[in-house]
Amino acid sequence: MPHWTRNIQGLFNLFLESHCLLCDRATPTEFCLDCTRQLQKCQLTRPHYLEQQQLPIFVWGNYQGTLKRAISSLKYENQPTIARPLGNWLAEAWLNSPFANRQVIVVPIPLHPTRQKQRGYNQAALIGEHFCSVTGLKLHELGLTRQKDTAAQFNLSPQQRHENLNKAFGLGAEFCHHRPVKPVLLIDDIYTTGATASFAAKVLQQEGIAVAGLVAIATSQRHNKA
Ligand SMILES: [Zn+2]
Known part of the structure; x- marks a missing residue:
C-alpha cells in the first residue's frame, strides 16, 4: 500500500x-x-492436524474462549465484518501449509434461504470471500444449495443428526448447468462432528464432482496445539 x-x-x-x-x-x-x-491464542499450531479424517479437514483454531465469542458475534450479533480477519488468518495458515498449491475451487456450506434472509448474509460465504481474496482461489457461492431448514444440531443424537441432514443439501444453480473440473474445497465457520460436511460432500460426489476437503475457522473437537 x-x-x-x-x-x-x-x-x-x-x-x-x-x-x-x-x-x-x-x-x-x-x-x-x-x-x-x-x-x-486459540490458533492450532498444526492446522492440518485433522487431515487423516475420511474427508480431509483443515481448521485454523479451537472453538473456545475469544474465538468462540468472535464466531458467535459474526453469526448472531450482525457483525459481518468479523469474517474479514478470520478469513484472512485461515488463508494465511492455508498458504503456509503443504496444501498451498492445490488447484481447488471454494464452495461455502450454504444456509437455508429463510435463515440467510433473517441473518442478512451467510457467514461461511463471507469467510470464503476473504479466504479467496488472499489465496487467489475462486469462490463459487452458489455451488451448493440448502433445501431443508435443519434445526440446530447441538442437542441431537447421532441418529437425529443423520435424519436432520439427509437431503438437506442440493446441487446449486452454478453447478447444475456446468460441472466444475477442479475439486471442491468446502468452507464453513465451525467444524463439529463432520456430519454437515460429509452430507454436503456427498451431494457433490454423487454428481461426479471431486471434493478435496473442508476448511473451517474453528473446531469444537478438542485438539492439542502441538
Ligand atoms: Zn478488543
Whole structure:
C-alpha cells in the first residue's frame, strides 16, 4: 500500500472512530491488540492436524474462549465484518501449509434461504470471500444449495443428526448447468462432528464432482496445539 494511501486510511479511521468489534475499545482495525492476542491464542499450531479424517479437514483454531465469542458475534450479533480477519488468518495458515498449491475451487456450506434472509448474509460465504481474496482461489457461492431448514444440531443424537441432514443439501444453480473440473474445497465457520460436511460432500460426489476437503475457522473437537 503506498504511503499516502496509508495516511488517508489513518485519517479515515480517526474520523470513523472505529471500535473493537469484541470489546468496544478504540482501534483502527476490527479487533484491538488485546483481543487479537486472545484470538491468536486459540490458533492450532498444526492446522492440518485433522487431515487423516475420511474427508480431509483443515481448521485454523479451537472453538473456545475469544474465538468462540468472535464466531458467535459474526453469526448472531450482525457483525459481518468479523469474517474479514478470520478469513484472512485461515488463508494465511492455508498458504503456509503443504496444501498451498492445490488447484481447488471454494464452495461455502450454504444456509437455508429463510435463515440467510433473517441473518442478512451467510457467514461461511463471507469467510470464503476473504479466504479467496488472499489465496487467489475462486469462490463459487452458489455451488451448493440448502433445501431443508435443519434445526440446530447441538442437542441431537447421532441418529437425529443423520435424519436432520439427509437431503438437506442440493446441487446449486452454478453447478447444475456446468460441472466444475477442479475439486471442491468446502468452507464453513465451525467444524463439529463432520456430519454437515460429509452430507454436503456427498451431494457433490454423487454428481461426479471431486471434493478435496473442508476448511473451517474453528473446531469444537478438542485438539492439542502441538
Ligand atoms: Zn478488543
